[in-house]
Amino acid sequence: MEVRTVDTRERILDAGERLFMAHGYEGTSMRQITGEAGVNLAAVNYHFGSKESLMQEVFRRRLDWLNEERMRVLDALEVEAAGQPVKPSAIVDAFFGTLLRMAGDENRGGMTFLRLLGRTLTEPSEFIRAFLAHEYQAVMDRYKEALFRALPEVPKAEIVWRFHFMLGATSYAIAGTDALRLVTDWQIEEEDSTDRLDRLVPRLMSFLLGGLRAPLPQF
Amino acid sequence: MEVRTVDTRERILDAGERLFMAHGYEGTSMRQITGEAGVNLAAVNYHFGSKESLMQEVFRRRLDWLNEERMRVLDALEVEAAGQPVKPSAIVDAFFGTLLRMAGDENRGGMTFLRLLGRTLTEPSEFIRAFLAHEYQAVMDRYKEALFRALPEVPKAEIVWRFHFMLGATSYAIAGTDALRLVTDWQIEEEDSTDRLDRLVPRLMSFLLGGLRAPLPQF
DNA sequence: TTATGATTCATACGTTCGTTTTAATCATAA
DNA sequence: TTATGATTAAAACGAACGTATGAATCATAA
Numbered sequence: 001m002e003v004r005t006v007d008t009r010e011r012i013l014d015a016g017e018r019l020f021m022a023h024g025y026e027g028t029s030m031r032q033i034t035g036e037a038g039v040n041l042a043a044v045n046y047h048f049g050s051k052e053s054l055m056q057e058v059f060r061r062r063l064d065w066l067n068e069e070r071m072r073v074l075d076a077l078e079v080e081a082a083g084q085p086v087k088p089s090a091i092v093d094a095f096f097g098t099l100l101r102m103a104g105d106e107n108r109g110g111m112t113f114l115r116l117l118g119r120t121l122t123e124p125s126e127f128i129r130a131f132l133a134h135e136y137q138a139v140m141d142r143y144k145e146a147l148f149r150a151l152p153e154v155p156k157a158e159i160v161w162r163f164h165f166m167l168g169a170t171s172y173a174i175a176g177t178d179a180l181r182l183v184t185d186w187q188i189e190e191e192d193s194t195d196r197l198d199r200l201v202p203r204l205m206s207f208l209l210g211g212l213r214a215p216l217p218q219f
Numbered sequence: 220m221e222v223r224t225v226d227t228r229e230r231i232l233d234a235g236e237r238l239f240m241a242h243g244y245e246g247t248s249m250r251q252i253t254g255e256a257g258v259n260l261a262a263v264n265y266h267f268g269s270k271e272s273l274m275q276e277v278f279r280r281r282l283d284w285l286n287e288e289r290m291r292v293l294d295a296l297e298v299e300a301a302g303q304p305v306k307p308s309a310i311v312d313a314f315f316g317t318l319l320r321m322a323g324d325e326n327r328g329g330m331t332f333l334r335l336l337g338r339t340l341t342e343p344s345e346f347i348r349a350f351l352a353h354e355y356q357a358v359m360d361r362y363k364e365a366l367f368r369a370l371p372e373v374p375k376a377e378i379v380w381r382f383h384f385m386l387g388a389t390s391y392a393i394a395g396t397d398a399l400r401l402v403t404d405w406q407i408e409e410e411d412s413t414d415r416l417d418r419l420v421p422r423l424m425s426f427l428l429g430g431l432r433a434p435l436p437q438f
Numbered sequence: 439t440t441a442t443g444a445t446t447c448a449t450a451c452g453t454t455c456g457t458t459t460t461a462a463t464c465a466t467a468a
Numbered sequence: 469t470t471a472t473g474a475t476t477a478a479a480a481c482g483a484a485c486g487t488a489t490g491a492a493t494c495a496t497a498a
Binding site: 021024118119121123124158161164165166167169171172173198199202203204205206207208209210211212214216218 | 240241242243246338342343344377380381383386387390391392418421422423424425426427428429430431433434436437438
């Protein structure tokens, strides 16, 4: 069956996604990946060329759809607004909500990819940051522009900073099922993981919007 | 001179701090560290025992003071409040402001340690997370309790989540002089780096407080 | 059925890793 | 000055790393 080859590729991507999430790029070996995928060691270099290329493909597989979806949602919002600025809450939901709702879709990587992405945004490896910056460039510019129009009274530099803070809060929130225990060592109330994800979205949205619309700092 | 030995230790700690910040734990080799420190390769194992122990010592050197200082500041605030709850803004400043103001003190690690800490909070290595969770446990519990008292009308679970979001926004903000460019590829206005740090504190504080006091989410 | 190109496989390459060992060198106290 | 313990130095260890090679196996089309 010629399905076998695409099968091998996908098995490698799935294993890489999970292992990079769990142990980081440098902390994951090709032997771990091929071992977990149940394929031969040489398969990664045959199908992807190198470990770096594999890492990039792990991200491209998910990010292409995500960022296109973000563009589509913002397009729809701007059409709907008919020339008026789009509401900040709608922009924030289009960017961060779209991301978080990926976590419920196992076909798009689910929580695994979400946590990988969250961790990778602070990853030190140079080629990963360069790759992500390139992948994100266009969608970032679109969303910044939308926020500039939505909040004309707020200095642009301030909006850029707050976008940055929102990215951080989100990355950390999704990266950290484990790191979370640093804060909630004794969980206040028990919630199963699906419940937690369902509630994370509104919780995070409230926080992000509160921060975005906070009074401007006095220097 | 018997100063030489403590000199070697410190040179290794400084080099480790900088390199772990720049390339991560797995991405930094002992040969890089001893090379940059200008000491023999075996010196790390002689003075610290292992690479893991060195990493822990890099953190302990800075975190011991930081978390004690956080305790002292909160102590003072609670004495000053004389039984009344401490204001949320004061609590947030005591926790995050104390951290950020470390960045201006080169004797306490400055920006290098701050960025290392920011990145490490999402670091995948198991032993690092376990170590940090242990180091942070007591101070976290104190600050959570203070926030519970300061915001009696907010459910405790919600406060814990928002503390978590604040940690994320802060980590990312300090980790990311490079990742920042992902958002601000063309900088709106030029600011030199000291200016940027001076302004980061009030900017971040406004954002954090806005998020902490945002309206509660509707489920 | 056979030829062909794609894929899988076992194996090995050269490097680099963290660590260990043994000897040389240093500072200090008797 | 000499003996002693602490530190530094050079060299090597086995293990694990990413990658490359060439043969075996597979699916497919002529």
